Amino acid sequence: xxxxxxxxxxxxxxxxxxxxxxxxxxxxxxxxxxxxxxxxxxxxxxxxxxxxxxxxxxxxxxxxxxxxxxxxxxxxxxxxxxxxxxxxxxxxxxxxxxxxxxxxxxxxxxxxxxxxxxxxxxxxxxxxxxxxxxxxxxxxxxxxxxxxxxxxxxxxxxxxxxxxxxxxxxxxxxxxxxxxxxxxxxxxxxxxxxxxxxxxxxxxxxxxxxxxxxxxxxxxxxxxxxxxxxxxxxxxxxxxxxxxxxxxxxxxxxxxxxxxxxxxxxxxxxxxxxxxxxxxxxxxxxxxxxxxxxxxxxxxxxxxxxxx
Numbered sequence: 001x002x003x004x005x006x007x008x009x010x011x012x013x014x015x016x017x018x019x020x021x022x023x024x025x026x027x028x029x030x031x032x033x034x035x036x037x038x039x040x041x042x043x044x045x046x047x048x049x050x051x052x053x054x055x056x057x058x059x060x061x062x063x064x065x066x067x068x069x070x071x072x073x074x075x076x077x078x079x080x081x082x083x084x085x086x087x088x089x090x091x092x093x094x095x096x097x098x099x100x101x102x103x104x105x106x107x108x109x110x111x112x113x114x115x116x117x118x119x120x121x122x123x124x125x126x127x128x129x130x131x132x133x134x135x136x137x138x139x140x141x142x143x144x145x146x147x148x149x150x151x152x153x154x155x156x157x158x159x160x161x162x163x164x165x166x167x168x169x170x171x172x173x174x175x176x177x178x179x180x181x182x183x184x185x186x187x188x189x190x191x192x193x194x195x196x197x198x199x200x201x202x203x204x205x206x207x208x209x210x211x212x213x214x215x216x217x218x219x220x221x222x223x224x225x226x227x228x229x230x231x232x233x234x235x236x237x238x239x240x241x242x243x244x245x246x247x248x249x250x251x252x253x254x255x256x257x258x259x260x261x262x263x264x265x266x267x268x269x270x271x272x273x274x275x276x277x278x279x280x281x282x283x284x285x286x287x288x289x290x291x292x293x294x295x296x297x298x299x300x301x302x303x304x305x306x307x308x
Contacts, residue, residue, distance in 0.1 A: 038281030102153035110145030
């Protein structure tokens with residue numbers, strides 16, 4: 001049986017309350033501006049100071065860049081849709097948004113893993129740290145993150161693009177994602193749901209478990225350190241653990257259920273598309289003396305006057 005594929009989708013958005021949409025549009029606009037300014041400030045501070053020479057901050061600069069890119073694939077469309085009546089997106093635009101959302105999101109996951117590995121080597125193998133975490137290794141880890149994320153996002157698009165969509169065309173979400181699109185397909189997608197849960201949900205769980213185990217080992221190792229060394233290491237690791245929890249827990253709740261909870265998934269999606277990128281710069285700067293000192297040097301009045 002042949003189907004005539006639809007050419008555009010309608011995004012139902014976060015909620016249907018018309019009175020709150022204008023207020024939420026302003027709120028999300030402010031959040032988006034804060035995400036852009038905060039993450040770009042972290043990125044430029046690291047690149048404009050000596051911190052970029054250290055592997056941890058090298059990865060942090062890429063994490064901030066991914067935060068900006070990831071949120072930019074979702075937030076502008078969300079803000080505009082809160083103000084207009086017809087929230088349409090073309091089929092090709094939907095596929096592009098899904099690809100880039102998964103690409104930047106998966107790259108963030110792999111970079112967070114690289115940052116955890118960096119902290120493990122720094123604390124558990126301090127004498128070999130500069131050899132193990134050389135600049136060449138750091139670039140390899142970033143490239144591996146990008147390649148792995150590209151393969152993951154491409155697989156998601158290949159799965160969806162081959163499905164027949166004959167109507168309805170209303171996506172119960174505020175951006176194009178795999179599970180909401182599977183619900184609209186004109187065929188049985190039970191097997192595809194299992195594949196996506198296995199590749200995305202289980203991967204998220206295994207990655208999260210691996211990160212938790214690595215930090216348990218780090219905390220165990222810190223018992224033998226001096227109080228000053230233990231305090232500094234815990235401050236750095238505490239920031240990273242907070243970011244991991246804010247990003248991974250909503251992600252797991254989104255991709256592990258078998259798509260019967262898709263209507264609730266858009267609430268969880270807000271955490272890793274908007275809230276986590278909003279708080280990441282604060283978490284990494286307020287609890288980090290090196291970052292605060294670097295920001296004073298890069299963005300201080302004297303430095304700005306010299307640039308002008």
